Amino acid sequence: MQSLDIKPLSYQRGMFMVGQVLTGAILFLLIILAVKMAPAYIEYDSVKKLIYKVGHEPNFAKMTNEEIAKAFDEGAKTSYISSVKSRDLMIYETDQKIVVAEYQVIKPLVANISLMMKFKATTEH
Numbered sequence: 001m002q003s004l005d006i007k008p009l010s011y012q013r014g015m016f017m018v019g020q021v022l023t024g025a026i027l028f029l030l031i032i033l034a035v036k037m038a039p040a041y042i043e044y045d046s047v048k049k050l051i052y053k054v055g056h057e058p059n060f061a062k063m064t065n066e067e068i069a070k071a072f073d074e075g076a077k078t079s080y081i082s083s084v085k086s087r088d089l090m091i092y093e094t095d096q097k098i099v100v101a102e103y104q105v106i107k108p109l110v111a112n113i114s115l116m117m118k119f120k121a122t123t124e125h
Helices: 017-055 065-079
Strands: 089-093 097-110 113-122
Touching (some): 065 089, 065 097
Antiparallel strands (some): 089 097
16 A cells, blocks of 8 residues: 655645736736726617617607717717717618617727727617
8 A cells, every 4th residue: 555645734835926927917917908898898888878769769760860860979979989970870771770880999908919899789679
């Protein structure tokens, strides 16, 4: 029968310095990504709410494309939306009107590395 070579607790001192540096670097990278992505997602939420609001106006079915664009621009000013303009909206008319805002946001991270996020908001559910 072999005996197990069990070392005393004094040899177990925790994480190595390299492990701490790698853990810190990964944590730092995740924080940087969150800080860069948060404003784009907050603005996307505003765009979704605004398109929902415009799409659920009482007279939405009778509104012209220009009136929809004007309503979006007015709401965009008060919601501080800068990534999407009314000219970026796509308005489809089938049996009902559908307004779609499809756009992308590019945020520089480090040197020549950028982060691209694609968003799509629509009046459809």
